[in-house]
Amino acid sequence: xxxxxxxxxLAKKIxxxxxxxxxxxxxxxxxxxxxxxxxxxxxxxNKLGFDYLTAVTGVDYIDYFEVVYRVVSMQHNQxxxxxxxxxxxxxxxxxxxxxxxxxxxxQEREIYDLLGIKFEGHPYLxxxxxxEGFNGYPLRRDYL
Amino acid sequence: MEIVRPDLYxxxxxxxxxxxxINSFIENCTSPIPDPDRWLDEEIHRNILLTxxxxxxxxxxxxxxxPLIFGTACCAxxxxxxxGPRFDLPRFGxxxxxxxPRQADVMLITGTITWKMATAAKMIYDQMPExxxxxxxxxxxxxxxxxxxxxxxxxxxxxxxxxxxxVPGCPPRPEAMIYGITRLHAKIVxxxxxxxxxxxxKEGKETR
Amino acid sequence: MPVKTESFYLxxxxxxxSTHGVFRLRLTLDGEVVVDVEPIVGYLHRGIEKxxxxxxxxxxxxxxxxxxxxxxMTDNVAYCLAVEKLAGIKxxxxxxxxxxxxxxxxxxxxxxxxxxFYLNDCGAFFTPVLYMWREREKILDLFDMLCGQRLxxxxxxxxxxxxxxxxxxxxxxxxxxxxMPKYIGEYNQLIKDxxxxxxxxxxxxxxxKETxxxxxxxGPVLRASGVKWDLRKMDPxxxxxxxxxxxxxxxxxxxxxxYWVRVLEMMQSLRIIEQAMKQMPQEGPVIxxxxxxxxxxxxxxxxYIEAPKGNLGFYIVSDGSIAPYRLHIFPPTLINITALKxxxxxxxxxxxxxxxxxxxxxLGEIDR
Numbered sequence: 030x031x032x033x034x035x036x037x038x039l040a041k042k043i044x045x046x047x048x049x050x051x052x053x054x055x056x057x058x059x060x061x062x063x064x065x066x067x068x069x070x071x072x073x074x075n076k077l078g079f080d081y082l083t084a085v086t087g088v089d090y091i092d093y094f095e096v097v098y099r100v101v102s103m104q105h106n107q108x109x110x111x112x113x114x115x116x117x118x119x120x121x122x123x124x125x126x127x128x129x130x131x132x133x134x135x136q137e138r139e140i141y142d143l144l145g146i147k148f149e150g151h152p153y154l155x156x157x158x159x160x161e162g163f164n165g166y167p168l169r170r171d172y173l
Numbered sequence: 174m175e176i177v178r179p180d181l182y183x184x185x186x187x188x189x190x191x192x193x194x195i196n197s198f199i200e201n202c203t204s205p206i207p208d209p210d211r212w213l214d215e216e217i218h219r220n221i222l223l224t225x226x227x228x229x230x231x232x233x234x235x236x237x238x239x240p241l242i243f244g245t246a247c248c249a250x251x252x253x254x255x256x257g258p259r260f261d262l263p264r265f266g267x268x269x270x271x272x273x274p275r276q277a278d279v280m281l282i283t284g285t286i287t288w289k290m291a292t293a294a295k296m297i298y299d300q301m302p303e304x305x306x307x308x309x310x311x312x313x314x315x316x317x318x319x320x321x322x323x324x325x326x327x328x329x330x331x332x333x334x335x336x337x338x339x340v341p342g343c344p345p346r347p348e349a350m351i352y353g354i355t356r357l358h359a360k361i362v363x364x365x366x367x368x369x370x371x372x373x374x375k376e377g378k379e380t381r
Numbered sequence: 382m383p384v385k386t387e388s389f390y391l392x393x394x395x396x397x398x399s400t401h402g403v404f405r406l407r408l409t410l411d412g413e414v415v416v417d418v419e420p421i422v423g424y425l426h427r428g429i430e431k432x433x434x435x436x437x438x439x440x441x442x443x444x445x446x447x448x449x450x451x452x453x454m455t456d457n458v459a460y461c462l463a464v465e466k467l468a469g470i471k472x473x474x475x476x477x478x479x480x481x482x483x484x485x486x487x488x489x490x491x492x493x494x495x496x497x498f499y500l501n502d503c504g505a506f507f508t509p510v511l512y513m514w515r516e517r518e519k520i521l522d523l524f525d526m527l528c529g530q531r532l533x534x535x536x537x538x539x540x541x542x543x544x545x546x547x548x549x550x551x552x553x554x555x556x557x558x559x560x561m562p563k564y565i566g567e568y569n570q571l572i573k574d575x576x577x578x579x580x581x582x583x584x585x586x587x588x589x590k591e592t593x594x595x596x597x598x599x600g601p602v603l604r605a606s607g608v609k610w611d612l613r614k615m616d617p618x619x620x621x622x623x624x625x626x627x628x629x630x631x632x633x634x635x636x637x638x639x640y641w642v643r644v645l646e647m648m649q650s651l652r653i654i655e656q657a658m659k660q661m662p663q664e665g666p667v668i669x670x671x672x673x674x675x676x677x678x679x680x681x682x683x684x685y686i687e688a689p690k691g692n693l694g695f696y697i698v699s700d701g702s703i704a705p706y707r708l709h710i711f712p713p714t715l716i717n718i719t720a721l722k723x724x725x726x727x728x729x730x731x732x733x734x735x736x737x738x739x740x741x742x743x744l745g746e747i748d749r
Contacts, residue, residue, distance in 0.1 A: 031616035082597050084683065086696050086709040097696070099683065103594065103608070106615060110683075132597025134719050143430075155188075158423035158748060159325065160289050162192030167324055167431055184390065184407060184419070243396060245403050245425055246745055247450035247532060254531075257514050272398040290403060290424045293395050319443065322435075323428035344532050 031101065033057055034109045046072055058097075058110035063123050066113050067150075070129040078102045079109070082130035087140040089170050094121050094146055100130075115146065125151040143168040195288050202291075202332040207374040209335050212363055227365050234304075234369065235361040237266040241277035241301070243294060246284030248311035248344045255347035265354060274300040279357070282334075285313035285320060286327045298334050304370030306361070308353055309336045312343045319343070335372070388416055391730075395424050399502050399734055402744030406737075413729045418722045422715075425748040433708040437674055438464055438539055441708070446533040448710065449746045452491040454483050455688045457537035462618060463684025463695040464539045468677035470669050476541035477620045478661040482554070483536075484686075485650040485657075489561075490520050491689035492643040495741040499640060500572065502738035503581050509572065516564055519557055526550055539675070541668030551658065558654055565647060573641075582636040586724040586736035589634060596719040600691030601646065602740060605631035605638040612687040623660065624653050636739040643741075674703045690714055690741060712746040 040054035043061075050065035061069050073079040084099040098111040115121040125148035126133050137148045138157040145166035148154060156163070165172055242252055256262040256270065271277040274297045286294060298307070309330050312318035317328040330336060337360060340353035364371050372379055393406040400406075403424035409417035429448070433441050445460045446453040458480055465472065472480075494517070497510035521531045526547055528536045536543055572578060588598075593606040603610055611628045613621045629645035631638030679701045685694035691713020698707040717740055725733050 081594055083599075083685075083692065084694055084696065084711050086711075088698055088707045088709075103610060130597070131595050131719060132716055134596075135715050156423075158426040160192045160195050160423070161188045162196050167428065247447060250450065251532060254514070254518075257511060257518070259518055285425060285427055287424060287426055289426070290395065293424075297396060319447070320427045320429075320432065323432055325426050325428055346531065 030106070032107050034107050036109065039109060043069060043072070046076070052114075058112050060112045060114065063113050063115055067124050067126065067129070069111070070126045073100055073111075074129050078104050079107075080130075082126070082132040083108075085126075085133050085136040085140070087144045087146060089144060089168065091170055092116070094144065096123060096140065096146065098126070098133075120147065121145065122147040122149055124149050127151055142166075145169065191292070194292050198291055198295075198333070199288055202327075205329060205331045206333075206335045207376070207378075208331070209337060209372045209374050211373040212360060212371045223366060228362075230366055231362050231364050231369070234364070235358045238278045238357075238361075239269060239271045239276060240267050240279045240281050241271050241274055241297075242281050242283065243297065244281075244283045245286065245290065246313065248283035248314075251344045251347055252281060252283050252310065252350060255350050260347035260351060262351065262354075265351075265358070267354070274298075275302065277301055278305060280305065280307050280334075281310055282307065282314045282330050282336075283310040285318065286330050286333075287325050288327055289325070291327050291333050294330070295333055304364070304372075306337045306357060306370070307334055308338045308340065308357060310340045310342075310345060310350060310353070312341060315339050315341060335374075386411060399738065401498060401738070401742055404742065404744055404747075406733075408730075408733070410730070415725050415728055415730065415733055418725050418733075420718055420721060422744070422747050425744050427749065429749045430708055430710065434704060434706070437703045438677075438705065439673070441705075442537060442539075443533070443535045445710075446535055447745055448712070448749065449491075449688065449690065449693075449743050450533065451494050451743060452487040452689045453533050454536060455487050455686065456693065457534070458484060458619075459684060459686040459688065459693045460695050461537050461539050462686060463682055463697050464677065466684050467680060467682040467697060467699060468539075468675070470540050470671060472541050472619075472669060473666045475545075475662050475665040476667045476669075478657050479542050479546065479667065480537070480619060481621070481624075481657050482654055482661075485653050486520055486523070488650050488689045489647050490517050492647050493517055495689075496568075496572075496640060496643055499636075499735075499738045499741070500578070502734050503578055505578075509568070512568065512571070516561070523550065523553060523557065526553065538668055538671075540671040541666070543668070545667050554654070555658065558651055558658075561651055562648070565644065569644065579637070581732075581735055582640065582739070584633075585636050585728065585732050586739065587633060587635045588720055588724055592720060592723055593634070597716045598691070598720065599713050599716070600687075600689070601639055601642045602691070602717050602720075604629065605642045606634035607632060612685065612692060618686060624656050626652050636735055639739045639741075676701055676703055685711075688713065690743065690746070691717060710749055712749065714740070714742045715747045718742065718747070 036054040036057055036059050040051045040059045044051045047065055047068050050062050050069050052060045052062050079100040079102045081101040081103050083101055087096045093114045093116045096113050101108045113123055115123055123146060125137055137151055140146055141154055142156045142158055143166060309315050314330045317326050320326045321328055338353050338357050340350055342349050388409050388411045391408045391410050395403040395405045405421040407419040408415055429444050442457055445456045448456045493513040497513045500509040525531055527550060528534050588606050590607050593603050607630060609630055614628055626649045629642050631642050677699050679699060681698045683694060683696050685692055693713055694711035696709040697705050700706045724736050
């Protein structure tokens with residue numbers, strides 16, 4: 030059974046290892062500050078053994094955008110959700126985790142295509158599902 | 174048919190040109206093309222000298238159509254099932270499925286058409302030689318289907334090409350597709366040597 | 382004397398006999414050797430996620446049918462599982478057994494199509510497809526008996542299934558399960574030791590173990606590379622922990638391993654169906670008591686299953702109203718395609734088609 034780890038306990042360990050990164054945490058997820066996302070990702074992969082990224086998705090809550098990552102450790106059979114937020118409506122940007130887990134390659138391109146969040150450090154950020162010259166980002170709440 | 178010579182050098186420029194073409198399609202194709210169904214109303218006047226030859230040629234044309242399956246989504250699998258051994262489509266002479274548009278008579282549009290794919294559909298339709306016919310199979314090809322309100326779906330392929338036979342269903346059973354093909358046979362058999370395609374609409378204008 | 386060469390772009394366009402749907406590949410070739418690969422998708426993008434924000438939870442079920450249209454009831458099961466997790470609904474026993482039987486039948490049907498069309502690409506034009514189509518018509522007859530449709534069913538509901546099994550379903554299913562191993566033996570006899578097939582697929586398109594885990598692959602593609610990760614064993618959902626079955630694993634990770642893993646999984650599915658038929662309760666309710674416009678509590682959830690193509694997941698955010706706030710679908714085939722560049726570079730154009738065919742993509746799932 031893949032055990033979903035408790036977010037609050039894990040958040041304490043992460044806050045010691047990478048100081049200043051954890052914003053808050055709840056029962057199943059840890060919210061990470063956007064600037065230290067890459068360091069936390071490397072810590073998860075190299076030190077804690079979470080080598081399998083299964084899901085990357087983005088949600089538009091009207092005050093902020095949130096990107097959700099789900100990482101799994103195959104050895105210990107555990108999983109945890111990581112979240113990152115950005116609070117600007119024009120030109121939201123986050124660092125990309127593609128250097129650490131290549132599974133995010135197409136999923137981040139899709140989030141850029143449909144929601145408009147730019148990922149810095151992505152090797153080839155271009156529209157995936159819609160065509161060049163499409164006006165706007167369809168999955169935002171204010172697209173008609 | 175004009176020859177388009179693109180002046181492109183890199184993949185990025187090709188993508189931008191494709192995007193401009195798709196946007197121009199969205200602006201121009203705002204109302205459906207009228208169906209070529211004038212043949213239902215009028216009696217076909219055959220030339221007295223060539224009547225038996227006309228009928229023989231039309232019969233032969235009806236019984237040996239080469240289809241081109243433009244299969245995008247789920248309906249394509251019911252079409253393959255219709256050519257299987259159980260719902261035997263080859264008994265009507267449609268045995269060989271051509272993948273090249275230059276060798277085909279009928280274009281079977283099965284599945285949802287999006288604006289990104291519409292340019293490819295038009296390019297393939299233009300490459301087919303006369304006489305040619307189009308069958309729209311499935312609810313998505315007729316009117317957009319379940320996805321009509323979406324931002325990227327063409328609401329019916331008759332915005333872009335003229336359609337002869339519509340086969341409704343989601344997906345239609347193979348028996349329904351075979352019935353649609355027999356309706357197309359009824360149209361083809363009315364053709365003459367100088368007007369085999371029967372492509373006039375109700376006002377008498379050419380649809381192609 | 383050295384010869385000056387220049388690489389050129391070749392477009393394997395969206396309408397092509399062997400692209401399994403509307404998929405476009407832009408290749409950079411040096412002579413006949415592949416140097417770079419860029420997949421271009423989006424020719425079937427229908428905006429299902431945006432449409433789902435304006436429909437009720439039950440009205441989304443026909444939309445999820447159209448994702449992986451070769452195994453459409455497994456998509457329904459994944460969606461219903463996610464919603465039941467969010468709202469805390471318990472599914473009755475008989476409905477669970479019906480869902481398991483149907484999921485395994487869909488797995489057999491989908492793998493038969495995958496193997497058949499892979500051999501189509503290898504050169505055996507349509508003969509294996511039509512042999513396997515004969516058995517697939519029997520499975521489609523069973524589904525026709527069950528819910529009246531051949532391809533896109535809309536049979537699952539949140540909280541169970543929509544109607545009970547008819548009386549002659551189980552005897553027909555028993556007859557099918559008894560004679561199926563003989564047909565799988567027939568396919569193996571035709572295909573498995575064929576020299577042309579072995580020369581074209583052994584050692585071609587190898588995906589190493591670490592790369593497969595790093596790109597997030599799942600399903601038969603991951604298991605053929607040697608990683609033992611099957612959600613039915615590692616994280617059992619529904620009642621999969623009551624059945625006894627094996628998980629086949631490949632050794633090298635080439636195209637032949639991906640084909641052989643699928644054939645072995647078909648045999649294991651038959652075992653599960655036999656056990657489920659014996660253990661199923663004879664009568665009982667088939668759907669829990671769920672209102673027509675039901676409002677789950679606020680929150681978010683992630684529900685996932687082992688679909689025939691990989692790990693299919695649904696992420697649902699609810700704000701307490703009758704339609705979801707956000708629905709996101711994780712297609713396994715889009716994530717598997719990340720490895721195409723690693724597998725294809727250095728091979729020739731003919732091998733490129735074979736490698737793509739062994740990945741078993743369905744464009745309805747990639748583009749949504």
